[in-house]
Amino acid sequence: MSAEQQPTPDAPNPERKSLDDRAKMTELERIRHSAAHVLATAILRLWPDAQFAAGPPVENGFYYDVDLAHRISPEDFPKIEEEMKKEIKANNTFERIVVTREQALQDSASGRLGGLAERPGNVSKFKIGNLEAIPAGEEITYYRNGDFLDLCAGPHVMRTGNIGAFKLTHVAAAYYKGDEKGPQLQRIYGTAFKNKTALDEYFKMIEEAKRRDHRKIGAEMGLFAIDTEFVGPGMPLWLPKGTVLVEELEKLAKETEFAAGYVRVRTPHLAREKMYKTSGHLPYYADSMFPAIKLALDEKQLAEIDRKIKGLEKKISELDTDIHNIEDKKVVSGITEEDEEGLGEDEFREGNFQQQLDKLMAARENGDRYYLKAMNCPHHHRIFAAEPKSYRDLPLRLAEYGTCYRYEQSGELFGLMRVRSLNMNDAHIYCTEEQFAEEFHAVNDMYLKYFKIFGLEKYQMRFSTHAAEGLGKKYVNEPELWKKTEDMVRKVLIESGINYVEVANEAAFYGPKIDVQVWSAIGREFTIATNQVDFAVPAKFGLTYRDKDNTNKTPLCIHRAPLGTHERFIGFLIEHYAGNFPLWLAPDQVRVITLNDDEALIAYAKGIVNELRANMVRVESDFSATPFKAKIADAEKTRVHTMLVIGGRDMEAGVVSVRLHHGGPQGAKPKAEVVADILASIKERRA
RNA sequence: GCCAGUUUAGCUCAGUGGUAGAGCAGCUCAUUCGUAAUGAGCAGGUCGUCGGUUCAAGCCCGACAACUGGCUCCA
Known part of the structure; x- marks a missing residue:
């Protein structure tokens, strides 16, 4: 194992x-x-x-x-x-x-x-x-x-x-x-x-x-499939029942983030090469990205580039002649101040033209290059840049369940835990230094809220800081900002009383970070979520806001993903719950099972099904003549959370018999009470 | 990417060179039952892919692919 x-x-x-x-x-x-x-x-x-x-x-x-x-x-x-x-x-x-x-x-x-x-x-x-x-x-x-x-x-x-x-x-x-x-x-x-x-x-x-292995339970419950032949390794397909989990998590995240003042955005899965050159991800992380998609230029674009190239070449050769003429003159008449200046200017212009020419030649050769995004931050930075910002706009919290693609080495792929296509519970918070502590605090509180909902008791925050010897190499060379942000983060951690360890020399290149490690019920350890401070990349994209003193300032950025990726988080939850999800999350919430296929009984059972469906409960019916013990066995195997087993006695008394996958027969209760309890349990996301 | 192992029906697996098997799931029909499995029948496979050895290959050999367990990596 x-x-x-x-x-x-x-x-x-x-x-x-x-x-x-x-x-x-x-x-x-x-x-x-x-x-x-x-x-x-x-x-x-x-x-x-x-x-x-x-x-x-x-x-x-x-x-x-x-x-x-x-x-x-x-x-x-x-x-x-x-x-x-x-x-x-x-x-x-x-x-x-x-x-x-x-x-x-x-x-x-x-x-x-x-x-x-x-x-x-x-x-x-x-x-x-x-x-x-x-x-x-x-x-x-x-x-x-x-x-x-x-x-x-x-x-x-x-x-x-x-x-x-x-x-x-x-x-x-x-x-x-x-x-x-x-x-x-x-x-x-x-x-x-x-x-x-x-x-x-x-x-x-x-x-x-x-x-409890999530790959085994995932197949048993029909949650996801990995079709290596037609789709590719590491790129899970979410089956209908797995998609329920995905959408319940998104719903939770959207509600939580809405309450915390986030706004939602949506961005494409691709971006031009310039994006990742600017962010600094290319070429350092090129190995982890899918190779570029090259778009060849069409004839019209080629003709336009060729026309420009010709024009530049002509200008360069004219300047060449001028420079030679001046140099010839120098030999004859000696150097004058004026000539010197003229010469420098021409050479400068020639160099400039040459640069433009190189660029055009490269563009002609490469065409247009696009990359599948391996992270959402650059796209969010461009959203920040899309409209002028004032200090009144901050903190700006941009959230998106963004789909990213990373070309992980083949030997690293592992079920849902390590994949090549991933959906991230991403958000970027742009704020001022003064706002930082409060924002970071709020993010931490969000983590703790989630842990409580999922009953995660064993977790540890890993606070990764820089190392002085890496400044200017592994880390951006801003010793004061490093110290300042690390102090701020440490203070928040201590104040929150969170269980954390500090690890030097493991920060991101743009700032300190916190990784959250959790242990699944079977002892597998995962980094499930991440929370990073970025004081470098916004500047690379020239992001600014107009401050109170009417000057432009660069915001700090907090990258945070408390639910990590759908893939890893759901993989983790499958093992954590051994597939026995709480009612709000369970793909199969309720199944109504009749003792036999008597017409009146079916009519009574249908009424319950309809009432639950009208309230958005995932409910199925099994009214067939198959022996009801077999129907129960089937529901148990499918891990249906709540089974409502109904016979003639229940119908006459206006009650339903409740059976829980995790708890067995619960006895008969009045219909209205059972329905109300199911709805409340879902609404409150009870464990 | 590296090392080792694995790959036979949707799933779990049997099949040591001589015409591909079981259970479960699926479909059809019968069964009318008080909390985990009613019965009968039907259907389902180019044995991961490609190549080689052999009269004959699921089985022996080689290459490739995917998966599994680790290593390295994980912005």
């Missing part, structure tokens, strides 16, 4: 953990880290020339990175596990040995480190790399179990026999020290627990995770 093998968010590189952090390793982590050493021992018995890099414990197990000519596949796992069992049965102690750096380098050169014995000619190259990462003055230690000797700061369990239960799970490629350009190693993943019971429980949990 997925997330469980990922390193924990705050420890992506456990090998760089400080010794203090290491001492804090839990018993389970010690077991897993020890299992990694046992794994290495086993691999060496089978392939003695294997070279090892790092083997830390991770969230749900451990791995060890190995360089080996043999390609390890899951078919090799049983024999590796066999060797591991032998090492565990031998119950060797994990012996800690303190060495000097010289000794460690020597043992790397001889191939002893990360091996069962000396391996002449087979240098422990990755261990040398790891040694270099150990700061001078820090103690260098080995750990040894049986013949296996490894550079390691520990800690470990006492003996290999303390590893209660383990299993190898999968193999993947990984880059040495996470560097894409570095050597690629084979990463063998496994998991280990104190005992067999805990191991079995873990695999049960994995099964549960698979059951």
